[in-house]
Amino acid sequence: MVELGALPTVLALFLGLVLAFLVKFFFSRAHTNLPHGKMGWPLLGETLAYLKPHKSDSIGIFLQEHCSRYGKVFKSHLFGHRTIVSCDHELNMFILQNEEKLFQSSYPQALHGILGRNSLILVSGDVHKKLRSLALGMIGGTKSTVNFLPSIESLSISMMESWKGCKEVVFCKEAKRFTFNLMMKQSLSIGPDEAVTAQILEDFHTFMKGFVSLPIYIPGTSYHKAVKARERITSTIKGIIEGRRKENRLQNGDFLDVILSKENLTDEERVSLILDLLLGGHETTATLMALLIYFLAHSPQALQQLREEHLAIRKNKNDGELLSWEDYKQMNFTLNVIYEGLRCGNVVKFVHRKSLEDIRFKEYLIPAGWKVLPVFTAVHHDPCLHENPWDFNPWRWDDQATNKKVSFFGGGQRLCPGADLAKLETAFFLHHLVLNYRWKIKGDNFPLAYPYVEFHKELAIEMEPIHKTLEQKC
Template sequence: MVGGLFSIVWVGLLGLFLCVVLHHFLPLLLNLRAAPRGTFGWPLVGETLRFLRPHASNTLGSFLEDRFSRYGKVFKSHLFCTPTIVSCDQELNHFILQNEEKLFQCSYPKPIHGILGKSSMIVVVGDAHKRLRSLALTLVTTTKSRAGYLNDIERIALHILGSWKKRVVFCEEARKFTFSVIVKQVLGLSPDEPQTGRILEDFLTFMKGLISFPLCIPGTSYARAVQARARISFTVKAIVEERRKNGGDSNNKGDFLDVLLSITNLSEDEKVSFVLDSLLGGYETTCLLMSMVVYFLGQSPLALEQLMREHKAIGANKKKDEYLNSEDYKKMEFTQYVINEALRCGNIVKFVHRKALKDVRYKDYLIPSGWKVLPVFSAVHLDPSLHGSALQFHPWRWEGQNQTACKKFTPFGGGPRLCPGSELAKVETAFFLHHLVLNFRWRPEGDDVPMAYPYVEFPRGLPLQVEPIL
């Protein structure tokens, strides 16, 4: 009797166990059959290490090349501890970016949340993202409408270039420049103020942690970065507080900090986090763009010559010491081609992180709910069927083409998360280039290739021998 009851309980438990297993794994098994072809690799780590293997940023890298040739432009893999669909297809990438919050959602790995903070724009979704985004767009319009906006950029460029001797590590110079510009735009601080130096120092520590192994114990880069973030927050809070105390119409500079202070629907933490996002988003990427331009121009004397002609013509119409203005910027047409081409070849942001919110059928593919989705921009930028002689730096390809983002050119992402700082990055690069090409000749010191780790870096910082043009 007891034995019979025991068997019934056993059978019941077994049935329950099977139900749970089937509930969890059946959809995965069915999805696996319907999802695009591909392999998962090792348990847990999957193919992450192979995916992250460093390669020159103007190439696909061996992982993508291999999967591309075996499975086509869309394939499945297991990356960042999650089943993943990797898309190297311009149409699918466009579809993913345009359907943000409907079918897909921004989803960066957890360690990034730990370091950027829970209110970071890169991390938040839904309404919180909408509120921060509208603030970012306000930053852009406020900055652009400020009379001294372009003059500030040019003054900082001249200050940096004025300190050049025979040899410079270009990435460091560009970083000083872009950091000074964004700190001026967002916090109203000049390069020589002590707080600027302090924030920059903390930011460099912060950046190292962002790309380090996420182990939060004392002494690791990750832990140091978390501390650096806390110090930056402290400094930023003090600056905001000082501005609040000195507030009032007479002191109202009408700059971004004043706008930030007047906003009521954001918490103090969100405001500080927003300032950090702007600083972070605004300087390293732009520094890389400038470095890419200098790197690729070094390989294309014809493009450099044409660029010099363009800037000489603009400079010829200016009085001594007269600043560049928005009309001059509009005349920098070939400069825009060079910038676009450096963005296409250099691939500063190789891919972005998304996840599927529900099962998504797209053409022949099923993207299962909950899976990670990675639209890979570099693969589209280097696709020879979309860009003739794709591996060649050829700025003239942009002649007569739409300059803004299109499906086959997405260096700034797309959809509701399109980079709000793209125009600032381009103006900074163009104005710096103006004074660089008019005042200096340069030669790379040895070979330094931009590498995708997958964050992009010049391993030696792009050292240059420079010589003033007298």
């Protein structure tokens, strides 16, 4: 028998249990279709495990384990937020295509400190539209990329010349110099030998280290150094802008001319756009080139076919004659190789989004305000989409359908504006490389996803010049 005095306690206990039951019932009703998964540690969630470096031509243990336990779409707690991770191609496409409607770009706050609040990748709405259309006008599509041809050719040729007599080359360094010099020339009309070029490149190096550092703004930390490096680059670009204004000359035919001629931009936006082009335009493409050096070194058959394609192009040209847009259109296998390098190597592993409202997709619910991460690497290595996904097989691109099963340049309103340029640069660089050199990777080196791709010691390679035989010169 319950004593009368204990009745209030029993009642309170009973009511508490009913309340707990109701909360659990309604909460789980509202989130019935929340993808499975776990939230990990308080605050940190599963961020450290998610960011654990792995071979960039694999999906890594975290995704492997989570996908096999919870499926291609799962919940987690990453970068300080409740998160839906998507390794499902259809959902990824849905996310990218619904930018600003159901989802919005949402990069970690620490990146705002490094990139600056006007960076194209961080802004949204009308400011994004305005800056993006300017960027597209300068680097997107055939009309713009054709303007890059002479600089790409001369930089490729001088790179090959500079390797003469070298037995070994630290490739990532060389590739970054190549892509950065190109962007400096097109953006600011500044040549590779000018002191300011080396100084900004050095600052970008520091800047990149800050991307994966803890966002602690104390002197000595990588994050602090990166923010300071950005400030230095910004003030250098501001100085160049002021110089142009003083001299009142806008006939360089470079991006800065275009940007200065637009009256609807603030100076902060002008500097930020130049910074975006310099940064976006050099790191990613240099990584792609390094990945191709790596994959081709392990695929003699693909390298042979690539060489044959470029020998055939040379056959129809005079000695020393520069490549043209028509030649580029003949580089079909080269593009297969580039696409396969992007698919296998994964220059950009995933992008950051957030959901703007409760969204239902297939059987899943994505609650409003959650972080959403479309993971491209997982799609690129999905055996349901790609046969033997771990094989470097450029011939898979002969099938047009392969193109619909990848997203290395993102998509929707944020599709990379530099995609065409990156392909063109890489194709011309490959032309000169395969006709002039053979190479071997030094040691047991492979690309690692940090998640941005890096090689041990910046990928040292052994070089051997190809002595042009009669067959090659034709």
